Amino acid sequence: MAHSAIVHVTPISSGRWRLQPVDKVGAVRIGNVEVIVEPKIGPKNLLFLLGYAADPGFRPDDVEGVQHDDLLSVIAESLARHTERATQRGVLQGYVTVEETLPLVRGRIRASDQLARHSGMLLPMEVTYDEFSADIPENRIVRGAIRRLLTVPRVHTEVRRRLGHLDGRLDGVTALTPGAPLPRWLMSRMNQGYLPALRLSEIILRHLSAEVGPRGVRVASFVIDMARVFEDFLTTAMREAAANRAGRMVGQHSVALGMDGTVPMRPDIVHVVNGEPRAVFDAKYKMERDSRGVPGPDVYQMLAYCTALRLRRGYLVYAKGEGEPLVHRIVNTGPRVEVVQYPLDLTCSASELLGQVDSLVTNALTRQGEVQPSGLATAAAPIGVAALQTQ
Numbered sequence: 001m002a003h004s005a006i007v008h009v010t011p012i013s014s015g016r017w018r019l020q021p022v023d024k025v026g027a028v029r030i031g032n033v034e035v036i037v038e039p040k041i042g043p044k045n046l047l048f049l050l051g052y053a054a055d056p057g058f059r060p061d062d063v064e065g066v067q068h069d070d071l072l073s074v075i076a077e078s079l080a081r082h083t084e085r086a087t088q089r090g091v092l093q094g095y096v097t098v099e100e101t102l103p104l105v106r107g108r109i110r111a112s113d114q115l116a117r118h119s120g121m122l123l124p125m126e127v128t129y130d131e132f133s134a135d136i137p138e139n140r141i142v143r144g145a146i147r148r149l150l151t152v153p154r155v156h157t158e159v160r161r162r163l164g165h166l167d168g169r170l171d172g173v174t175a176l177t178p179g180a181p182l183p184r185w186l187m188s189r190m191n192q193g194y195l196p197a198l199r200l201s202e203i204i205l206r207h208l209s210a211e212v213g214p215r216g217v218r219v220a221s222f223v224i225d226m227a228r229v230f231e232d233f234l235t236t237a238m239r240e241a242a243a244n245r246a247g248r249m250v251g252q253h254s255v256a257l258g259m260d261g262t263v264p265m266r267p268d269i270v271h272v273v274n275g276e277p278r279a280v281f282d283a284k285y286k287m288e289r290d291s292r293g294v295p296g297p298d299v300y301q302m303l304a305y306c307t308a309l310r311l312r313r314g315y316l317v318y319a320k321g322e323g324e325p326l327v328h329r330i331v332n333t334g335p336r337v338e339v340v341q342y343p344l345d346l347t348c349s350a351s352e353l354l355g356q357v358d359s360l361v362t363n364a365l366t367r368q369g370e371v372q373p374s375g376l377a378t379a380a381a382p383i384g385v386a387a388l389q390t391q
Helices: 043-054 071-086 109-118 135-151 157-169 192-207 226-241 294-307 350-366
Strands: 008-011 016-021 024-030 035-037 094-103 123-132 208-212 218-225 248-251 267-275 274-283 314-316 324-332 336-342 389-391
Touching: 024 071, 043 071, 043 192, 043 226, 043 350, 071 135, 071 157, 071 192, 071 218, 109 123, 135 157, 135 192, 135 208, 192 208, 192 218, 192 294, 218 226, 226 248, 226 267, 226 274, 226 350, 274 294, 274 350, 294 314, 294 336
Parallel strands: 274 314, 314 336
Antiparallel strands: 008 016, 024 035, 024 218, 094 123, 208 218, 248 267, 267 274, 324 336, 324 389
């Protein structure tokens, strides 16, 4: 259970253990023991964050209409529904390149392989040809996800039956090798109907594992790092929100705090125009507060980013929908530096969440050229952090 990284496991007495969540969600089943850490934002909202971070074309209705309450059931039901819809007119087919040894010439002879394997012989022939087949990357990914879900005991019986039927429809499609990179595919007019199933399948294959652990114990896990998911979603959503504006949003922008390039740092997101940083954002899934209730370490970190990037305002974006944005006006910085705590409500609908991100981008980028007021911090303000003021 500790190896799954979904919880900290600590012995407290003979036969008793304490499990503590560690900012990860999902489910782990080890033999007959199952531990579930549920996301506070709801499984459908989490699935949207995962899908949108990987592909901004991921639509809210890709995860709507599912009645289950736990994450794995939502994923299994969604995949079954979208794959049934994608294949209702037949399994998608396309041209694939095949390399074979044949007793006749078909396509193109691979001369180097022919000489290496059959030197001096006319037959058999090492050939390469294109074949119209269902064994294409799209079907390999979808079938791989279906088979991965079929190894998880938690999948409901009716959904398991539907997934088994879909696996049969994809008979002849090559099974994916565990641990190997996913096959590459390109969006086209032909595979438009497959997109929802493909997006969900890639999420499943990235996060769901089923293996045999020590002493032959079967282990199935679906574990998601919420801090990483939030950062990836915010980077993609902000990049899309700023697509029609000057400059671009850069993820993991490299900058150094030391004059000689020492103390390297990587802010989560920096808006860059003509090579110059104009705004900086840091995604914070969890707020680390000091004894006064102020997220001191986060503010110190953002102040360092603003100093290195020569910016007068930085945004700490929290996965927390309570209250209004708060501004920390930093003392003894001239011109005055401001650090903004900006909350995002992840429990709302997908369209409303994207609207919040758009408002954040609009607010941040329209303030880039403004002159900030001075003299707002008092001498009694704590060192490094000024009084809070609702913005």
